[in-house]
Amino acid sequence: MPVWLRDYSWRQTDAAVYVSLSLRGVRVAPANIFCTDQYLKVNVPPFLFEVILYAPIDDTSSTAKIENGSVFFTLYKKEAATWETLVMENTDKKKMQKIRENAVLKAQEKAKEEMEAKAVKKQEHKKYALEATMKLEEAERKRIEELKEEERKKVTEELEIWKNQRNEKQREERVHQERKQTEKKNQKINKTMTLREGNYKNISLPTKVTGNIFSEKLQEESFPAPRAAGTIKINFTPRVFPTALRESRVAEEEEWLYKQAEARRAMNDDFSELDDLKEEEKNPDWLKDKGNKMFSTGNHLAAVNAYNLAIRLNNKIPVLYLNRAACHLKLRNLHKSIEDSSKV
Known part of the structure; x- marks a missing residue:
């Protein structure tokens, strides 16, 4: 109750x-x-x-x-x-019961109206979302079409440039062939005139005539004109990756090339200062013996420098690390001594 x-x-x-x-x-x-x-x-x-x-x-x-x-x-x-x-x-019980029932019916009708309003609103939202999706797809399609059109124009321009370059090259080849033919023809004429000059030597000419007119004229015409100066323009085809941009390895290749260049630069920097050394100073064994002598005389810091240079020249000799560890132990550099001993 x-x-x-x-x-x-x-x-x-x-x-x-x-x-x-x-x-x-x-x-x-x-x-x-x-x-x-x-x-x-x-x-x-x-x-x-x-x-x-x-x-x-x-x-x-x-x-x-x-x-x-x-x-x-x-x-x-x-x-x-x-x-x-x-x-x-x-108010009697029947009237109260009727008021309760009417209240429940009104509440149900109100809930039904709200549900229908929500359904209509949901349908409108779906319609709006569909229209927005269609607009986005249409915009994406237009963007792709524009990209295709730009690519087509670019390829057409490149093809036109290639055709012009080919025609220019063919024209230059034709001019070169014509010059060669002209030179051959001039050489043939010169040869013919030389033979005629040999025949004319046996003929007595008047004393007033001095020199060979034909020889001078042919000598002037036998030499071709100087070749005109020009500039040859070379266009290199840009590198195009056959795969899509999302699957391209351009970034990885550029990073690899950058790291390789940095490694070569570091290697050159490391060994550039070794060029001033003498030949015996570039020998790891000689440096090892030098470090041993300095260690025996108590000059441990100089011995460490000698071993450092020997290790830079050849880091595959365990004795160098062992001797340097002994020097660090004398200098109380315990961490470095442990590190060299671990490498050995």
Whole structure:
């Protein structure tokens, strides 16, 4: 059996009614409240509060505030008036039952309308999303078509440039062949005129004529004109990767080339200072013996320098690391001594 709550307080203005209901520590949720234009119900087991209001209210704008086990209602009147009481008095059970049923039917109709409105709104959202997707696909298609058109124009321009270069090369070859033929023809004429000059030597000419007119003229015509200066332009075909850009290895190849260049540069820097050494100083064995002598004389720092240079020349000789570890031990560089010993 539910416990009917009779302890409540209310006050009113011409436009609204304020009802305060205390549930004595019971937690209330919005789902426990049911309100229509003339019916108000709060069901929080084991408590039950139910009233039929004195006059109709605007249930859409009315509010309920839940806090600290109490509910505070703000009910806005449909008509501005002063209520004599909060609850409709002198109502029999049949009338109350009918009001409850009407309230439930109105709530169901309202829920159905809200559901239909949500469905319509959801359908509109789907339609809007579909239209937006179609617009995006259309924009993407146009972008791809523009890229294809740009690529086609680029290829056409490159093909036109290649054709012009080929025609220019063919023209130069024709000019070269014509020059060769002209030179051969001039050589043939010179040979013929030389033979004629030999025949003319046996003929006595008048004393007034000096020199050979034919020989001078042919000598002038036998030499071709100087070749005109020009500039040859060479266009290299750009490198094109056959794979798609997302599958390309361009970045990896550039990174590999950069690392290789850095490694070569570092190697050149490391060994550039060794060029000033003498031939015997570039021998690891000679440096090892030099370090041994310095170690025996107590000059441990100089011995370390000798072993360092020998290791740079050949890092595959274990004795060098062992001797350097002994020097570091004498110099109290224990970490370096351990490191060299571990390498050995």
